[in-house]
Amino acid sequence: MNRKAAPEKRKPSTRGGSLMRLRGLVRKEFLQIMRDPSSIAIAFLMPVSLLLLFGYGVSLDAEHVPVAIVVESPSRDTASFTGAFERSKYFDPEHYGAMRAAKQALRDHRVDGIVRLRSDFAQKLQSGATAPIQVILNGVDANTARLVAGYVEGVWTGWLSDRARQQGRTLEMPVEVDQRIWFNSEVRSRNFLVPGLIAVIMTLIGALLTAMVMAREWERGTMEALMVTPVTIREVILGKLIPYFVMGMGGLALSVVMALYLFEVPLRGSLWVLTAASALFLLVALGMGLLISITARTQFVAGQTAIIVTFLPAFLLSGFLFDIQSMPVVVQGITHAIAARYYVAILQTVFLAGDVFPVIWPNALALLVMAAFFLGVSRLKARKRLD
Amino acid sequence: MFRPILALMQKEFLALMKDKKSRFTIVIPPIVQLLVFGYAATYDLTYVPLAVYDEDRSAASRELIARFTGSPNFQEAARITRQDQIAPLIDRKEVLVLVHIHPRFTRNLLTGKTGKIQVIVDGRNSNTAMIALGYVRAIVTRFNLEWVETHGGPTPPARLETRAWYNPNLESRWFIVPGIVGLLTLVVTMLVTALSVAREREQGTFDQLLVTPMRPVEILLGKALPGFIIGAGEATVIILLTVFWFQVPLRGDLLLLYIGLFLFLMSAIGVGLMISSLSVTQQQGLLGAFMFLVPAIILSGFTTPIANMPTVVQKITLLNPLRYFMVVIRGVFLEDAPLHLYLRQFWPMAVIGIVCLALAGWLFRHRIN
Numbered sequence: 001m002n003r004k005a006a007p008e009k010r011k012p013s014t015r016g017g018s019l020m021r022l023r024g025l026v027r028k029e030f031l032q033i034m035r036d037p038s039s040i041a042i043a044f045l046m047p048v049s050l051l052l053l054f055g056y057g058v059s060l061d062a063e064h065v066p067v068a069i070v071v072e073s074p075s076r077d078t079a080s081f082t083g084a085f086e087r088s089k090y091f092d093p094e095h096y097g098a099m100r101a102a103k104q105a106l107r108d109h110r111v112d113g114i115v116r117l118r119s120d121f122a123q124k125l126q127s128g129a130t131a132p133i134q135v136i137l138n139g140v141d142a143n144t145a146r147l148v149a150g151y152v153e154g155v156w157t158g159w160l161s162d163r164a165r166q167q168g169r170t171l172e173m174p175v176e177v178d179q180r181i182w183f184n185s186e187v188r189s190r191n192f193l194v195p196g197l198i199a200v201i202m203t204l205i206g207a208l209l210t211a212m213v214m215a216r217e218w219e220r221g222t223m224e225a226l227m228v229t230p231v232t233i234r235e236v237i238l239g240k241l242i243p244y245f246v247m248g249m250g251g252l253a254l255s256v257v258m259a260l261y262l263f264e265v266p267l268r269g270s271l272w273v274l275t276a277a278s279a280l281f282l283l284v285a286l287g288m289g290l291l292i293s294i295t296a297r298t299q300f301v302a303g304q305t306a307i308i309v310t311f312l313p314a315f316l317l318s319g320f321l322f323d324i325q326s327m328p329v330v331v332q333g334i335t336h337a338i339a340a341r342y343y344v345a346i347l348q349t350v351f352l353a354g355d356v357f358p359v360i361w362p363n364a365l366a367l368l369v370m371a372a373f374f375l376g377v378s379r380l381k382a383r384k385r386l387d
Numbered sequence: 388m389f390r391p392i393l394a395l396m397q398k399e400f401l402a403l404m405k406d407k408k409s410r411f412t413i414v415i416p417p418i419v420q421l422l423v424f425g426y427a428a429t430y431d432l433t434y435v436p437l438a439v440y441d442e443d444r445s446a447a448s449r450e451l452i453a454r455f456t457g458s459p460n461f462q463e464a465a466r467i468t469r470q471d472q473i474a475p476l477i478d479r480k481e482v483l484v485l486v487h488i489h490p491r492f493t494r495n496l497l498t499g500k501t502g503k504i505q506v507i508v509d510g511r512n513s514n515t516a517m518i519a520l521g522y523v524r525a526i527v528t529r530f531n532l533e534w535v536e537t538h539g540g541p542t543p544p545a546r547l548e549t550r551a552w553y554n555p556n557l558e559s560r561w562f563i564v565p566g567i568v569g570l571l572t573l574v575v576t577m578l579v580t581a582l583s584v585a586r587e588r589e590q591g592t593f594d595q596l597l598v599t600p601m602r603p604v605e606i607l608l609g610k611a612l613p614g615f616i617i618g619a620g621e622a623t624v625i626i627l628l629t630v631f632w633f634q635v636p637l638r639g640d641l642l643l644l645y646i647g648l649f650l651f652l653m654s655a656i657g658v659g660l661m662i663s664s665l666s667v668t669q670q671q672g673l674l675g676a677f678m679f680l681v682p683a684i685i686l687s688g689f690t691t692p693i694a695n696m697p698t699v700v701q702k703i704t705l706l707n708p709l710r711y712f713m714v715v716i717r718g719v720f721l722e723d724a725p726l727h728l729y730l731r732q733f734w735p736m737a738v739i740g741i742v743c744l745a746l747a748g749w750l751f752r753h754r755i756n
Contacts, residue, residue, distance in 0.1 A: 038671045046678065053682055057700040058691045060514050065694075081545075106552065107725055109714075112694075121545075131545040139551030140721050142559040143430045143514075144692050149549050150521060156547055163544070172541065174534040175451065175527050176501045179520055182477060184510035192512045204677060212670045296408060300586050303673040304412040304578045308420075311681055312574065316424050321690055323515045325434045331426045345480075348511040358479040 021231050025239025029213075033243060042208045043247035047201050047255045054197045055263045060189040064092045065148050068102035068111040071095070072119040077126075081117065081133075084159040090151040106138055113137040113148055183268075183352040191266070194259045195347035196320025198252075199340045202278070203314040205251050206285020207292065209244040211306040214293035214382070233382050237375070241286055248282045259351070269350035273360060277350070280367045281343040287374025288339070294381045314340035320348075342366045391601050395609025403579060403613065413578055413617065417571045421625050424567050425633050428690075430559040435519050436464035438482040440473065443492040451504070451530055455486060460522045473507065483509050484519050499540065553721045564633045565720040566689045569712045572622045572648070573655050573683060577676045579614040580659030584751070585672030588664075597752065607660070607748040614656045622648055629720075639719035643729050647715035650736040654708035657743025664750040683709045711736050 033039045069085060071078045085093040094111065096102040102114045116134040124131035135152055137145045184191045217223035226236060256274065259265045267274070289306065296302035316322065317331075318340035324332055335341050342363040349359045404410045437455060441448050456463045464482050467473065476482045487505040496502040506523050508516040535542055554561050587593035596606060626644070630637050662675035686693070686700065687709040693701055704710050711732035718724035 036668055036670060038668070038674045042674055046674075049678075050681060053700065053703075054685055057686055057696045057703075059695040060691055062692065062695055107722070108728060109724075125544050128544070130542055132548050133545055135547055135549040137549065137551045139554035139557050140562055140717055141692060142551075142554055142557040142562050143518075145551050145554070145557055146518070146521060149551075150517075150524075152547065152549070153524075156545070160543055160545070172499065172501050174496055174502060174531045174538075174540065176503050177524060177527050178503050178505045179523075180505065180507045181510035181513065181516055181520075182507060184513045184516070187510065187513045187517060189513050192514070200681075204681065208674065208677060212673065216670070298406070299589075299669040300582050301406060301408045301412060303582050303669055303676070304409060306673065307574060307578055307581075307676060307680070308412060308416045311677070311684075312420060312424065312570070315684070316428050319512075321514070322428050322430065323432055323512070325436070326429065326432045327427045331423055334423055335427070349480075352511050353478060356478045 017230075018232075018235065022235050022239055022242075025231065025235060026242050029239055029243045033247070039209060039244075039247065042205055043244075043251040044254060046205060046208075047251045048258070050201050051194070051197060051255055051258050052262075055190065055194055055258070058189075058193050058197070060143070060147075060193075061187075062144055062147055062151075063090055065090055065113070065151070066092045066094060066111045067113045067115055067148075068096045068105050069093045070097075070099050070102050070114060070116040071121075072117060073122070075122040077122040078117050080163070081159055084155045084162075085115065088151070088155050090148075091155070103136075106136065109138075112144070113152070115152070190263055191352060192320075192348055194263045194265050195351045196318070196344055198255045198259060199281070199318060199320060199343045199347055200311070200314045201255060202248070202252060202281060202343070203285050203310050203340050205248055206244075206282055207289040207306050207310045209248060210240060210286050210289030211292045211302050212299050213240050213244075214290060215296050215299045215302040216293075219298055233379060237290065237379055237382065240290065241283075241375075244286055245279075245282060248286065249279065252278050252282065265351055267351055268354040270355055273355050274347075274350050277343065277346045277360070277364055277367070280364060280371060281339060283371040284339040284367055284374060287371055287378060290378040291374050291381070294378050313338050317341065318344045320344045336366075339367060339370050342370075391599075392605050392609045392612070395596075395601070395606065396612050399583065399610060399613040402583070403617075413575065414621075417575050417621055418624060418628070421564075421567055421571055421628055422632070424570075425560070425564045425629075428560075428563040428567065430514070430518060432460055432515065432518055432522070435461045435484055435522070436482045437461045438465040438467055438473075438476050438485040439463060440467045440470075440485060440487040442490040443488045445493040447493045447496055447502075448488045451488070451527075452486070454526050454530060455523075458522065458526060460519075477507060477509050480509065480511075483515070484523065486523070496534070497538075560633065561635050561721060562717070563690070564629050564635050565716045566687075566713055568622065568625050568629055569651070569687070569709055569716055570684055570689060571625055572618055572651065572712075573680065573709055575621050576614050576618045576652060576655040577659050577680055579617050580610070580656050581663050581676035582669050582672045583610055583614075584660060584663035584747075585666040585669045588666070589668050593751075603748045603751045606751055607744060610660055611656050611744065614659065615652055618652045618656070619648065622652075635720055637720055639723040641719070643726075644716065644719040646733065647712055647719070647729065647736070650733055650740060651708055651712040651715075653740035654736045654743065657740045657747060658708070660747035661743045661750065664747045664754060667754075683707050686710070688713050705735070706739070708736050708739050 067085065069082050071082060082093065085091050096105065099116060105111045106114055114136040118132070118134070121131050133156070137148055139145045181187055217226065260267055292305045293302050296305055317335045317338045324335050324341065327335065345363045346360055349356050403413060439452055441452060455461050465476055473485055477485065485507040487507065489503060492502045492504065506520065508520055510516045551557055584593060587596065629635050658679055662679060663672050666672035666675055686704045686707055693704050693710065714732050715729055718728055
């Protein structure tokens, strides 16, 4: 029905008329936004509160790890070793008299690891044989366990070289690694987590802002009312897109300011690349919300779909926490459908490395394709849906 | 009393399952997502693109490099010959790790001095960088041990014997996949509950429900039980997949897992219904669902340990039911933890559940705009 009607409607509309109608639609949308403040909360309250919570809350840098230290026969040598643990900022050592109590503490989650010096530790050390140091970790959280194992190794090598120096020798390892960590030399996990979180939060904002709006019009029958006016589908979609785009960019600006000044993430690239990439990504996110809204028909289903397809995929498949190249090939293929993947790559590069265009262009192109896809399909589906 | 509750439950099920799209959304994605996320979510690196810059080109340097290229974690992506080739490779993310062996490497090694190698890592994701460096160090440590054995040299007077309980190979999948069980269970309950009252309010049918002789408790039960049944059913499917598909060991007592699941569902449904009865429109319900869901997942200890969080945030996590369920589910799967550890998780979930359900029931009548 609409297919026939639409071209006829468009003919008499001049460019100026179209602009005026669009202005009217945008105004109406803004009025609606003001009436239900939840959209404003989505655009501004959500990024601020989530970034605050996550920026401070999410950290992969373990410090003050509680460890049980069991020394079976104390001596000067064991004291010098446990002293190295006391001085380390990574550990909160607690002394346990017997292995049994320490193991119970590990089972009860009171400590994350046990370091045990057996009764013959000092004797073996003095006699020139290699003295074993037993380390038991709670391996449930494998990532943290590996980190803690690294810290233990650090304490151990520090102690070895101190000891060698006191005896007037130097400790020579055949091969030594001189490590350089580019872009984040002090290894602050916040520097990559905050840009990644911005991508996750923008995914939510974009989709949440638009996921309900078209479904609401259909559910309430106001869409059909709009259809009998000279307004075209393109104008309806643009009328929805423009206000939410403005609000989304506002939320994004807030997030970037917080990242730079509150969390002190360096911005080594240029602001315009960041802005352009973010605008592109916001279009994808809004387009995805629109498509959800148009296909779902009801707000209920649109809401459910938004919960399913936005947060967890952006959180787990965007490469912001988990390395994409280490995923199985099939899953890697799936990540290509996740827009946050491209945005995370751009954000981490622009924030930490600079304007590396060989990284930025392909990802921006992918975002552009996705934006065109979502908005194009939305437009097609919206037209067909008017039966 | 039961007949009206049953009738309401039936109506709720119809509302959820009648619409083909809604039925699909509730049933299929959680299972698909478990399969996808279960494979995606691991910190273990199986493909680290590596560049080699060997200025020494000796037997010893080749042997060291062979240990890298032969490792299952690394994949040689480039071999370079000039210093100025390093930066573009790393900037463009073509390699994650670069190993640079200096020209005096073998000479130092053979004269008993330390042969230095430089390792450059792309730190844009510093966690991945540190894991890759861990692999590098493990390879070099082994090389050192074997070098000392065959060529002689000072052995360190003490050595570490490190062992990990519960997860001897430190497979991060064993940690993450049980966590996903909790995640998806929470998502499903939110899907079922967060919009249910809000929708009725928006459409005006909730007022009709309120003028029936049904008491708020009965309405509450009628609204909560479908979420309970769907949540428990899907959680069971997901647990089965975790055990039989992902082969995560199940060492503890299933009964404890199900007591935990019961209490967790109660608290999650309580939160969902509370959000829903606070909202006047479905848009507000959806916003509320996200404002709970996202922090609940990120601050649950699912991927980043709660112990690393600042004290204030750690206090906030005490309100998060998922936090407790994570301990229960990992305790049952991997640890077979002592009973009192579970009890410490059970009662907070019960309290959260009862308080939220009571609030939701109270809001039914008292939130009328």
